[in-house]
Amino acid sequence: MISKPTDSELEILQILWEFGAMTVRELNDKLNKERKVGYTTSLKMMQIMTEKGLLSRDTGERSHVYSPLLQSEEVQFTMLEHILKTVFKGNRSNLVLQALGNQDASPEEISEIKSLIKKLEEK
Amino acid sequence: MISKPTDSELEILQILWEFGAMTVRELNDKLNKERKVGYTTSLKMMQIMTEKGLLSRDTGERSHVYSPLLQSEEVQFTMLEHILKTVFKGNRSNLVLQALGNQDASPEEISEIKSLIKKLEEK
């Protein structure tokens, strides 16, 4: 069973998914473009995430290099299934409707979604 | 700004959304059909949720009656927007695709969603 990362952990995972494996220094720099975070805070987070099995690290060099152990799609799936149960009582269509409808989904987004559905049907 | 309830809080909100306002005793009974929870645990949770503005309570009778202050749709919206940002980098179509595709969305569900989209377009 795949764990549900915290928001702070997701912040870190997002960066690793986008840019690939990197050192604490590199990740902390990227994080600091969003908000102020101390270096040792990032370090500690990544160490804990490694313990938890969210990241792996290569200690070959002095500066360890961290990689995500989960793919973004796996976490997306886990998170969606979780709120599907906890806030949508398992009603998948309702979730999609809410995702589509109750706000500013542009016509472009909607048509993109329609074509995705078409592809899905062809399988 | 609407808060993001915890999983335990959602458990309680789900029950209140489904069955309407009720006392701690009633809610605790329903909760205990799912898992073992002490009465004072439910009580404390509901008191805290009241402080937070998630519930209101009527103290007219000896047994206070609690009601949800947020509608289920509001929370659904908040939760979805949150994971849209944190795990989908704002890509709404991707979220919908994941909700639809990477699993057992039945043909019935898909066609239901298509008709929902049609309605959405007509607005």
Place this chain on the structure above:
DNA sequence: TTGCAAATACGAAAGGCTTCGTATATATTT
């Protein structure tokens, strides 16, 4: 080789969540 810079390790504080025990108040029953 001594000193400075940069990295990791570690501990711990602060705050939030969940759980429950105990105390107290209020009804109900005998």
Place this chain on the structure above:
DNA sequence: AAATATATACGAAGCCTTTCGTATTTGCAA
């Protein structure tokens, strides 16, 4: 009225998350 049952109030423990300070190690440069 006394005993029992049922409610709320309150405090606190245990755990997790986030943050950072300090200590230690490692590499590089003067």
